[in-house]
Amino acid sequence: MEFDKIGLLDEFTVIGSWAKEIYMENLPIKSSIIKTHDIDFTLINPKSPFTTSLNDLLLMMKYKPELTIHSKSVTYFPSSENRELNIDFLCSYSRKITEPTNIPGLNIVVTPLKYQDILIQNSVSLPYMGLTVKVPKPEIWTIHKISISQQRQGAKDQKLIKSMADLDSTRDLIDHFGLDKLNQFAEENFKGKFLNYYREGIEKLKEMGLGIEKELDHGFDFSM
Numbered sequence: 001m002e003f004d005k006i007g008l009l010d011e012f013t014v015i016g017s018w019a020k021e022i023y024m025e026n027l028p029i030k031s032s033i034i035k036t037h038d039i040d041f042t043l044i045n046p047k048s049p050f051t052t053s054l055n056d057l058l059l060m061m062k063y064k065p066e067l068t069i070h071s072k073s074v075t076y077f078p079s080s081e082n083r084e085l086n087i088d089f090l091c092s093y094s095r096k097i098t099e100p101t102n103i104p105g106l107n108i109v110v111t112p113l114k115y116q117d118i119l120i121q122n123s124v125s126l127p128y129m130g131l132t133v134k135v136p137k138p139e140i141w142t143i144h145k146i147s148i149s150q151q152r153q154g155a156k157d158q159k160l161i162k163s164m165a166d167l168d169s170t171r172d173l174i175d176h177f178g179l180d181k182l183n184q185f186a187e188e189n190f191k192g193k194f195l196n197y198y199r200e201g202i203e204k205l206k207e208m209g210l211g212i213e214k215e216l217d218h219g220f221d222f223s224m
Helices: 017-024 054-060 116-121 138-149 156-168 171-177 179-189 192-208
Strands: 012-015 038-043 063-067 074-078 086-092 101-103 108-113 123-128 131-136
Touching: 012 017, 012 116, 017 123, 017 131, 017 138, 038 116, 054 063, 054 108, 074 108, 086 116, 116 123, 116 131, 116 138, 131 138, 138 156, 138 171, 138 179, 138 192, 156 192, 171 179, 179 192
Parallel strands: 012 131, 038 086, 086 108
Antiparallel strands: 012 038, 063 074, 074 086, 101 108, 123 131
């Protein structure tokens, strides 16, 4: 990955479905998740004094930045012959960063999302395709995905589709950790709206009959 060659890979946490791909290389899980055509990188510290232009690197790789008018976010799309992944850059939502913001030095636009700090602050470095990549701890990714599933915005039909896809993507990790232990970990470590959304997501999973009614216990202690 070119990010690693210029020393920038450590500045990001990989989230979304591609984090799941990395878990599959390191945990005894199988997944039916369909990999998306985009990969999401969350910038760990937007305040860092960057001196290497990531935008220039992406242009050299024949990626083209495109602005989304309604949200002001930017997605990098590959050239037609490249046929690689779309790339989105995110960061934590804060009082200082409430809308898509250009990061000096990197010259990229990052889009702030709520609860990204949970993923960033609970990350782990795992091997993947000869690299060491930062991803959220898998139990954190699972809890976050379930909570976020109940916060989707947009038209009713699209919101439902995205929510169901979020929940479906967590099934094998729920089986791996055990639902009781996952719930206990969430109750002990989170609170407020995030926890309430998580509880709603678990109830939705049960309503959807996605195979989590069976309580599994693999003795996992979340020490990864």
